[in-house]
Amino acid sequence: MMLLSTNVINFTPFLSFVNFDERRMKEINLLISFIVAKFGKILEICRYICKNISNQKPAELILPKEKNMPIPQIYNRDVFILIDRSGSMTISDSTTGNKNRWQYLQETVQGHVFEILSEQDDDYGIICDEVTLYFFNRNQQPTKTIYLRDAAQVQAAFKENKPGGATYIAPTLNEAVSQWFSNRTDDKGAFIIIYTDGQIDDSKEFINVIGKTCSNINSQDEIKILMIGVGSDIETEGAIDFYLGIDLNANKFQSRRGEDCNIFIFDLIDEVMDEGIIAALERQLEGDPRKGLGGWIKERYPSLYGKYFAS
Secondary structure (H helix, E strand, O other), X not given: OOOOOOOEEEEEEEEEEEEOOOOOHHHHHHHHOOOEEEEOOEEEEEEEEEEEOOXXXXXXXXXXXXXXXXXXXXXXXXXXXXXXXXXXXXXXXXXXXXXXXXXXXXXXXXXXXXXXXXXXXXXXXXXXXXXXEEEEOOOOOXXXXXXXXXXXHHHHHHHHOOOOOOOXXXXXXXXXXXXXXXXXXXOOEEEEEEEEOOOOXXXXXXXHHHHHHHOOOOOOOOEEEEEEEOOOHHHOHHHHHHHHHHHOOOOOOEOOOOOEOOOEEEEEHHHHHHHOHHHHHHHHHOOOHHHHOXXXXXXXXXXXXXXXXXX
């Protein structure tokens, strides 16, 4: 923390009070940082004003933004989760802790749903109060829609949907996008989170759905489609190249205003687990989405990094 002047003689505190909720990590972080003091169930927040001895106008001491505090754009969204239940999800490998991918994914999705449903802010409200869940494998629209209002529902959903079949995703993605468009209000965005363990069987149709979505929105921040790779098969250079190309908008998608429209994000499950699902999403809402790429791409796939970023 840096003072704005070296000739400061006093600090005048302006106090505000909020109810303390021990479930909210950002309040815990503020408490640890000594930015607030706790009195019973009340947090007392102090903002200090520095006064210069030369009777200049007061200069505010600006506290750094809390690192773990999500940005405003993360709130008020419809959230859809699409889960690959192709036959390969029964495979176990080292990247999933030697569990089969289906079991590993169930635990991960349950944590992500909990994180999304639990996030709330005094000023901006919540992200959503329910998550819409689809499973995909066949080349058809999903036959069942599951609405999750509690992360504990994830386990039952996985038990009812066993892995098997191919990896067709376009019909299910199109259903999620269509549902968002038909139900949305002017200011409500969307997140679509996809979990898969390899290349999809309808890649052309998948890309077309993304392009069509872009052509029907005004801004690339209105909706974000985050695809999360699970298992070792998706870590091949060919698979990474395919998804990275979409992530970097190699298809030159545009919004209906004619602006570049980059709504697709690709990341690996272990990387997302390290930072959290909300942090992975908000990286794509802060300016240029290209800057939101995971650092693992340059470290683990230098040739692909050079392909897309050579100058």
